[in-house]
Amino acid sequence: MMKKLATREDLEKLRKELQDRSKKIKRWVAVCSGPGCHVHGSGEVAKAFMEEVAAQGLEDSVRVRATGCHGFCEVGPVAVIFPERYCYVKLRVEDVPEIVGKTLKKGQVVEDFLFMDETTGKRILYDEEIPYYKFQQRLLLGQHLQIDPRDVGDYIAAGGYSALAKALFDLGPEGVLEEVKAANLRGRGGGGFPAGIKWETTRNAPGEPKYVIVNADEGDPGAYMDRGILEGNPHSVLEGLIIGAIAIGSTQGFVYVRQEYPIAVKNMQRAIDQARELGLLGENILGSDFSFDVKIHMGAGAFVSGESSALMTAIEGRVGEPRPKYIRTAVKGVWDKPSNLNNVETWANVPLIINNGADWYSGIGTDNSKGTKIFSLVGKVKNTGLVEVPMGVSLRKIIFDIGGGIRGGKKFKAVQTGGPSGGVIPDSLLDIPVDYDELNRVGSMMGSGGMIVMDEDTCMVDVARYYINFLSDESCGKCVPCREGLRQALRILENICAGKGKEGDIELLEELGSFMKDASLCALGQTAANPVLSTIKYFRGEYEAHILEKKCPAKVCKELISFFIDPDKCKACGLCFKACPVDAITGGKGLVHIIDQAKCIRCGSCFSVCPEKFSAVVKLSGEPVPEVTPGTKMKKKAKGEKKCKK
């Protein structure tokens, strides 16, 4: 049981004690336990570290922290050893004793576990020198390495809640508001609305009590930035929320988090309990006259509940549907009381701004987009993970310098940003600076920070179909433009992918898209057509190929492709013959294998099993499949070529 902090001095005393106590620790290891590393088995690795440290009798001088996400999910599980910052990647449980014995005990590096730079072939010692991290500015994610998210002591030792004390005793509500406004912090959830102005609206709106809310209903496919922060540093979000409550004059906060994030819920709940125990939440926080408390509300899995008015309706205990009224939730939100909603990352930025000042913060980023932004870089890129960069960095830098370019030597085709409401950005626009306004200008949006990289094997019509399918299930279904617009857009796209598209379909999709934008009730419907409109804008030729030539240029759409075994390349190895689930392949020893097109279900099994050195199975689209006479003999092996084993 921790002692309640009755004054600001108590907090500083506690911080000093914690920092003094940690001086005894000679070395510590931060084992990433973020979502990516977790699935690679970081839980066992962290446990092994703890057991091994105990077994080698290092408990007094070494500390093991299972921390939140470091960012580089691709090479997980990752562990960084301090104070040197040696970074070990792709760790297994059996690697742990050597690391404990050599690095943690004696400070020696174990080369084998260091990250190897593919381009130079050299091992890299420190995490911050790995190209993936080198070009980032990890103001938020960097904190994760210092903190066990379950331990409020770590957060306080690292300077936590000093911004809260500053806000309470030095700045006051007006001072906080001025600072956040001057920093020009814009909402990280999608819209990019200036947080300070929103706060002021809620503050000045009539009605008591006022509510402050954390939107942690992150639901974009492929995005997990907010999850990373909530799991890795819940106190930073909580501290930001309390500071916001001071500025707004709120007494009650909510954290709306989706129940699909059980660790985030658990860590956040623990953080709230700890803060309450320390007197950082509750009556008379740190002895001031400010009182505030927070409740977690778990979402039931509806994507649309991330929309602000739908989220507030859900908090009230009703079905999460957007409200049709043209009154902002900042004025009339939860139970018609003024309610300020910001996303996880927005709140987590607040302590940074209060601690370092608006001038420092607004020195980072572009003219109208300040600070850093976390992206979840996923898809066909080499280095996947969470990336935090200052606003204004180019897409090319993110995808190629940080992300390491495209996997498997393929060509970059497009990057999808902003989730289902966003759009695709083609090769020609890779040099635009990533900020709110530029992304909007090219027909996409910042959104909450999803970034899905697509290569030449991606069909853009199929991408649009995927998003529209997602949205037609996730729309609340209330208003006609969104519900019926999505229903029909999906049908048109499915037809195009199936080779049943007809002339006029593209124009009809465009008309439908502009109608949905103008007529839908909420932001979900108003932006739902973006994936269609932006793929048409930049890849119209691909739509036309599907419709006019019945051809899928990326060779993805099943109904428009055929698999064919090149008789000149087939080595009659029989792998495809065995793999075919519908017995569509005939052939025999020494005979070229042939696919019966009538039987083929285009599952691609033959294509995936055919050894790369033969590459005899090919995909065809928009062209007739050549006839091969059954019984054709396999071509004799060329000189020097090894005979293939059956």
Place this chain on the structure above:
Amino acid sequence: MQEITLEIDGFKVTVEEGKTVLEAAKEAGIAIPTLCYHEELEPFGACRFCMVEITKGNRKRLVASCVYPAEEGLVVKTNTDRVKEIRRMILELLLPLAPAGPIRELARRYGLEKSRFKTEDIKPTHCTLCGMCVRYCNEVMKYDAVSFVGRGVSKAVALTPEARDLCVFCRKCYTICEAGRFPMLAEEYSV
């Protein structure tokens, strides 16, 4: 109560503060067509058929007049080309669901004979999900015997499983349905 003056289709209209644009237009004898609006019920804002073009300062916007509050100096146009286009598109999208009856009639009046959209594998339920039956049961009768189920394109109207205990047989859900199809729906979806 304070009074507000706005301009609708060139006419100056003065109404009490708190009225919606749709109500203001009605008071001035200007008809804005609606599909999900009902005088006895809270505005729902779902059909978007009542959309109008408003100008506030330099900013032009399209809004649903049934929920947009009348504001001093607001300039409203109820029948611009874009507004007409939107109404036509709404009807065109609803036609596959409601190939006969009032929607069909309305579509004809908007010069729409045939929808460009697919009708096959869409069940002609005749239900536009205007929610009048649901809302009447909930708002006026204070029962929840009729409700929405599902989400997105699967959203539908259904009698709740406990309807037998909740329903007082006011039959308003039958008569309020503009398509006159509620009994059919009820049979189809009742659990």
